[in-house]
Amino acid sequence: MKESIKVFAPATVANVVCGFDVLGFAVNEPGDEVMMRLTDKHGITISKITGDDGRLPLDPKKNTVSVSVQHYLQSIDRADIGLDIELHKKMPIGSGLGSSSASTVAGLFAIKTLLGDERDPSALLPFAMKGEEMACGHGHADNVAPALLGGFVLIRSYEPLDVVRLPHPPGLWCAIVFPDVDVPTREARQIIRNKILMKDAVTQWGNIAGLVSGLFMQDIDLIGRSMQDVLVEPVRSMLIPDFYEMRKMAMDVGAVSFGISGSGPSVFAFTRDEETAKRITSKLQAHLTSIKIGSNGYVSTINDKGPRVLG
Amino acid sequence: MKESIKVFAPATVANVVCGFDVLGFAVNEPGDEVMMRLTDKHGITISKITGDDGRLPLDPKKNTVSVSVQHYLQSIDRADIGLDIELHKKMPIGSGLGSSSASTVAGLFAIKTLLGDERDPSALLPFAMKGEEMACGHGHADNVAPALLGGFVLIRSYEPLDVVRLPHPPGLWCAIVFPDVDVPTREARQIIRNKILMKDAVTQWGNIAGLVSGLFMQDIDLIGRSMQDVLVEPVRSMLIPDFYEMRKMAMDVGAVSFGISGSGPSVFAFTRDEETAKRITSKLQAHLTSIKIGSNGYVSTINDKGPRVLG
Known part of the structure; x- marks a missing residue:
């Protein structure tokens, strides 16, 4: 049995514009790293x-990584084990990129691998959701599921949990820009209306059905046409500096689509190639600099594998 | 050039439980027939x-078939033509099975074929929608599009019109039962709430995304799990005699899913084989007879071709 392991888990984009609370995908960059070591202590x-x-x-009782690992260990009757964790954050916290999910998934994948648990990674999902519950007050799966399984993931239902890859x-390439402003997940959730118009909901589910079809049909045009959000984006975009200016810039450069990642403030664009994605991050980051806002930019393909062992 | 033609067009099931106003599919039975003949008159x-x-x-100014054919003829500058139409209804009117759409599509396909117009049938969609506008007060496409194109059709957007097959x-088999009670489309629409809860909308779009995924993945279990409607069915089911009793009967016999066809009163069930579909129609029709309601029952596979020339 290995004594120590280093694991990477990917950042994720939840909602994917028209799939509020039910869709997400993983990217290859950024992501978090967890170093885990078996110890003699309890x-x-x-x-x-x-x-x-x-x-x-x-404090291991307050950190999402250790809390979810603890839940996992209890489930397999190994809560007696001794473990030391190092967490290396490689992406901003509170960015809307599933930062806590990436850490949690890295931790769970590390302990699963260390203990030689050969079940499918999806077996870890309930424990990862426990971590999310602690981090955001909600046991959502639209970041942890893609971080764990890779690719695009649909959470069709929570009760019972029904996850479709x-x-x-x-x-498909993805450009991501994190404008360094504060948008706490809890508040971003609170500003969303509880009641909505049926006709807007119909527009939204026509679009998510179009997006899912486009993903299966490999039809990037259809994916782009479908990625419109008439319900959540009009509200959450107010928390993001120059959101509509940034959208126009991205679309003008050739983005397939543009929207908010999770609850923001990060924004993302799909493109057909790396070059366009790079142009988008430079353009948006230059604009943010011009209005005195710091930023991080990432250009990535879709991560199809979820977490991976680094060493 | 042919002088006369006989065309069949299929009945359709709109909404498909979780796809209110954006999804529909066509069946091979029932359907309507149109006989069309070129004449010397104007x-x-x-x-x-x-x-x-x-x-x-x-009156050709008031019948949806002739009105939509007239719109088509005007679009190709042939409004001068002389035509006689015979319409043979092979399904109940006001049944929620796209009765007017089937007639309209049969008429449009007949004239297109008579005139040797070789465009894709989807070119007829705007004219068929004109007919729907007259029949139901709404230019909806969730019946005409599947009647015209066959199979399952998603109307992602109306403006611009974006239709995905x-x-x-x-x-996949379909059992359909029409209980002979009156549910006018207009009123069935009026009882639907204008405002809904965001959380119900999220449930609904998780389900439509699941249904679309199941259709692409050929996963009949996922299709069945996804076909739940928390928004429209709870209201419209009140207009259908013993709806929940019929659901229980169908599910007990082995249906994959059960729901209202369009605005009702017809109900439908998906099954994995013809035998189960037949058992469902007999059981439901026997129940309706026992509560003194007449009914029609149909068992069919999915119609993949749309309208077809009969002779």
């Missing part, structure tokens, strides 16, 4: 967290 | 309608 310790500017708790066109 | 006449109990207008598992 219980879990977190010896180090980097890249978080001191914002995440080292969707295909995608091979040549 | 303009369109309707010489005969059978199977309608005298409910449909012979979806695949389906080969072994």
Whole structure:
């Protein structure tokens, strides 16, 4: 049995514009890394967290990674085990890129691999959702499921949990820009209306049906036409600096679609090639600089494998 | 050039439970027939309608078939032509099975074929929608599009019109029962709430995304799990005698799913084989007889071709 392991898990884009709370996909960059080591002591310790500017708790009872790993260990009657965790954040916290999900999934995949548990990674989903519940107050799966399974994932239902992995066109690229402003997930959720118009809901489910069809048909045009959100984006975009200006810039450069990643403030665009994705991140980041907002930019293909062992 | 033609067009099931206003599919039975003949006179006449109990207008300005054919002829500058139409209704009117759409599509396909217009049948869609506008007060496409194109059809958007043909598992059967009670389309539409809860809408679009995925994946279990409607069915089912009793009967016999066809009162069930579909129609029709309601029952595979020339 291995004594220690290093695991990467990917950032994720939840909602995918027209699939609020039910769709998400994983990217190859950014992502978080967890280093995990079996120890002689009893219980879990977190010896180090980097890249978080001191914002995440080292207390294993309060950190989503250790909490979800603890739930997993209890489920297999191994809560007696000794573990030390190092968490290396490689993406901003509170960015709308599934930062806590990436850490949690990396931790769960690390312990699963260390213990030689050969079940399908989807067996980890309930434990990852426990981590999400702690991080965001909701046991949502639209970040953890794609982080764990890779690719595009539909959460058709929560009770019972029904998760469907969707295909995608091979040549799809993703440009992501995180404008460094504060949009807490809880508040981004609170501003969404509880009641909506039936006619807007019909528009939305026509679009998600179109998006899912486009993913199966490898029809990037249909994917682009379908990625419209008449319900959530009009509200959440207010929390993102110059959202509609950024959209226009991205579409003018040749984006297939543009929208908010999760609850924001990160935005993302699909493109047909790396070059266009790079042009979009540079253009948007230059614009954010011009209005005195810092940013991170990422260009990536879709991550199809979920977490992976680095060493 | 042929002088006369006889065309069949299929009945259709709109909504498909979780796809209110955006999904529909065609069946091979029932369907309507149109006999069309070129004449020496100017303009369109309707010489005969059978199977309608005298409910449909012979006035070509008021009949959806002639009105949509007229729109088509104007679009190709042939409004001068002389035509006689016979319409043979082979399914009940006001049944929620796209009765007017079947007639309209049969008429349009007849004239297109008579005139040797070799465009794709989808070119007829705008004219068929004109007929629907007259029949139901709404230019909906969730019956005419599947009647015209066959198979499952998604209307992703109306403006601009964006229609996507979806695949389906080969072994899918459909049982349809029409309870002979009156549910006018207009009123069935009026009782639907204008405002709904966001959380119900999220459930609904998780389900339509699941249904579309199931159709592409040929996963009949996923199709069945996804066909739940928390928004429209709870209201419209009140207009259908013993709806929930009929559902239970169908599911007990082995239906994959059960729901309202269009705005009702017809109900339908998907099954994995003809035998189960037959058992469902007999059981439901026997129940309706026991509560003194007449009915029609149909068992069919999915119609994949849309209209066809009979002679």
